[in-house]
Amino acid sequence: MGNLRMIMYDPPVRWNRDYTAYIPGLVKKWEFSDEGKTITFYFRKGLKWSDGYPFTMEDLRFWWEDLATNDEYRVIQPPWWSHNIDGTLMKVKFIDDYTISFTFKEPHWNIPYILASGFWEWESMMKPKHYLKQFHPKYNSEMKNYTTFQDKDKWWLNPEYPVLFAWHTVEYTPGEGATYERNPYYWKIDTAGNQLPYIDRIEVRYVTDPEVRLLQAIRGEYDATFRGVKDPLKIPLLKEKEKSGNYRVILWKEGAGAWPGVTVNQTYNVEKTKDPFMRNLLRNKYFRRALSYAIDRKRVNDVVWNGMARIQQFTISEESWHFASPEGKKIWQEWANSYVEYNPQKANELLDEIGLNKRDKDGFRTRPDGTKLELILDVRAGKRVFSETAPILKKNWEAIGLRTVINTVNKATQKLRGAQSIYQLRMDEASEMDLWIYPDWVFPTGTDPCRRMWPYIVRYQITNGREGEPIKKGSVEDRLMEIYNKGISEPDLEKRNHYIWDAVRIHIDEGPFCIGITGGQPSPVVVKNNFRNVPDFGVLGPWAVGAPGNTNPEQYFFKR
Structure with missing residues (x-):
């Protein structure tokens, strides 16, 4: 599921498409004060979960107070970056519905960039309180422990789970695959005013055998696969079958040191x-x-x-x-x-x-x-x-x-x-x-x-x-x-x-x-010939940069 979660990459701060800078995402801006000891994030007003419920700092308060710093629930803990050098925790202030600040004992100029790291940093914070509180013992006396909460708190497996991503889960079959459909409340539009994403539906196959994935790729069974056939030794075969499979091979970088x-x-x-x-x-x-x-x-x-x-x-x-x-x-x-x-x-x-x-x-x-x-x-x-x-x-x-x-x-x-x-x-x-x-x-x-x-x-x-x-x-x-x-x-x-x-x-x-x-090896990306807007350059080895999510998959489309 990691590959799918990288496609959904959509954090508060994000890498740009060519890996040269960090840019705003769910937040419209961030500011430092007190010589770098306090970082204030201003989230975009009007953000909504995929079920239409407003996203506010109450959701982040739920993450911090009811999960991360809740000694009774150890699955989600304060993130590694939330500690001062002496090991104590940062102070969190919920300023209004769209503004939050983190305060440290010493400057932490890297915090906004950490929130851009892969899917895992933001995903552990993205907790829809209005949905999850029904499974939390603090808010529901029928819940005697966190077993049900932990089971429900997996957006990629749970069709009920509201998200802020471009697509949300609608079906999951263990061991076989999952289906995701466009989020009708997604916050992005293109320059012409069209709401994103362009693609209405993503169907994901779970194929654990790399040789089976290769065979399916050269048969043209995938619209897109970014890490499914990553072995550079397969590039000649993939190139040889491009015409018969009606796809093209784009050579991104593995970024391997x-x-x-x-x-x-x-x-x-x-x-x-x-x-x-x-x-x-x-x-x-x-x-x-x-x-x-x-x-x-x-x-x-x-x-x-x-x-x-x-x-x-x-x-x-x-x-x-x-x-x-x-x-x-x-x-x-x-x-x-x-x-x-x-x-x-x-x-x-x-x-x-x-x-x-x-x-x-x-x-x-x-x-x-x-x-x-x-x-x-x-x-x-x-x-x-x-x-x-x-x-x-x-x-x-x-x-x-x-x-x-x-x-x-x-x-x-x-x-x-x-x-x-x-x-x-x-x-x-x-x-x-x-x-x-x-x-x-x-x-x-x-x-x-x-x-x-x-x-x-x-x-x-x-x-x-x-x-x-x-x-x-x-x-x-x-x-x-x-x-x-x-x-x-x-x-x-x-x-x-x-x-x-x-x-x-x-x-x-x-x-x-x-x-x-x-x-220094290349990393082959295989996409159908009518699957467009995939850039010629990307780096797939280091997951922290969010690829391919940093290349704006919400703007991928099928050419008619």
Whole structure:
């Protein structure tokens, strides 16, 4: 359902079509006061839910007071961005029916942009009080718990649920699909005064098998699919069948700074693993560089991508607005080029220098005390790119004496190992366009304590210190967070970009923390020939930018 929710992307603040700026959406404007400590949002007057009921700040009050800060209901919690640096919550003021303000103890210039992030930030706040209160124990004494509320609070599955999007749910069949129809109270019109959306009805199919999706796409069974056939290796076949399928292939960008990459756990949990040596090894930059130098990236590119990818170190998306200037492009390129040389000899030298100079009878390196040293690489099942890359990595790392085990895991196991911070190395895909709204590829903070390179630090932050581990003063993580906190307190966009460059410099000097292999792949979009207004440029990898929703799907149409 994530792909459908990205099409519906319609938050208070939104990305523009070419990813160069944030623009008003449901709000007509926002203002900062008190040197950036207070942000006031002015929503458009006359907004209505899809059932015709007025949208007001009472709906946001319901979200904040009855859900997010309700200790009895933990499904929706205060968002990660709602905390002051000291961990306390922002103050929320409901000024009138269309105006709300958030006040912090320190400047938070990034808050409007966070609300533009993907579908998830605004979706968790978009709560129609007039509908949902009937299932809330505070407003209905017959509700003894929140079970029914939680079941009903899924707009994409619930035909009764009023929304502010261009389309609303009218039918849902588990495991098969769903149907959405135009919202008669949608607030947008085109320049000629026609109410949007142009398309009256969207029918969504649930097809989990990528090969089945590919077959259906080349048969011309889809009017549009944006991530349904995203594997770039399928582009030649998709192009070959364009005429017979009566469709066209538009090559958008994946925006990948590492596809694939290897995330190296910097908060390896010694309490659970009883292995302090492994934690220190994973945190040793020379060890990580040895792993990077040992990788035959050309081999990966040839085998996995048929040579169409770009060999590079882990970065965020090249298309990110942080790197749009000549100086920004220069530092991005330096980042992408760091430690990517295929040099097993140098890798061996680095391992010897850090004390891994003993070997067992099979030629594998041991720990300094002579005991077995084994690297475990977690590989998500069902991911072609990961499963084809992992054996190459195993071969490359064992060639420099590092015994490597490929640990194939399903999604639930991967999440659990992340939550407990017990994985060592993990196959991953990295892309991001704005680190101030989705920081966790570069900074040890964010929303998900199961992912990236610092899962236990993030867990400590989101649980207010109840779980996880704190950042140690003077550490690399401390330096990165110091930059992050300065950045969110900086009103000037160009100066904020400079803070990003400072953080990238730490990643170059102290990294890599995630080891990139290839990136820069295209992402095929397939649309019927009569399906129009889809732009030639888009970025699909980093979901935070809202694609394809940022390209105004409410203005897609069928040409007669």
